[in-house]
Amino acid sequence: MAKIEMEWKGGNAFESAHDDGIVLIDNPAEGEESRGMRPKALMLSSLAGCSALDIVSLLKKMRAEVDDLKIDVSAELTDEHPKIYKDVVMTYKFYGSDFKKDKIQKAIDLSVDQYCGVMGMFRKFTDVAIEVEYHES
Known part of the structure; x- marks a missing residue:
């Protein structure tokens, strides 16, 4: 069973604690400095993080490691309330040389499919497009 404990930190800030760590969530009022990520941005971070963990682990097992991996996630919000994400695009950016592109694609496919x-949850309410970029060093 997953469980977090949320504690109000004043203003619109909350601390979310789990056995694995702590995250600060905030939605600052106009003119206030943000002390954490907004809840919907955390969702996109969770999507990228979930897939990144899969891919790094799979690439290591496949002996197809890369120098670096960055994932950009962008999404539009619907106009009507509750505003939810639509048209999500995940761009995987691999950095290194001598890429084993077939193994990298297999790792992406295994993670995504x-x-x-988190990807499975997102696909319950929206489409997620996948893009891949290779940056040779």
């Missing part, structure tokens, strides 16, 4: 539970 099978292993990433």
Whole structure:
């Protein structure tokens, strides 16, 4: 069972604690400095993080490691309330040389189609497009 404990930190800031760590969530009023990520941005971070963990692990097992991996996630919000994400685009950016592109693509496919539970949740309410970029060093 997953469980977090949320504690109000004043203003619009909350601390979310889990056995694995703590995250600060905020939605500052105009003119206030943000002390954390907004809840919807955390969702996009969770999507990228879930897939990134899968891919790094899979690439290591496949002996197809890369120098670096960055994932950009962008999404539009619907106009009507509750505003939810639509048209999500995940761009995987691989950095290094001598890429084993077939293995990298297999790792992406396994993450996107099978292993990433956050992706599975997102696909219950929106489409997620996947893009891949290779940056040779």
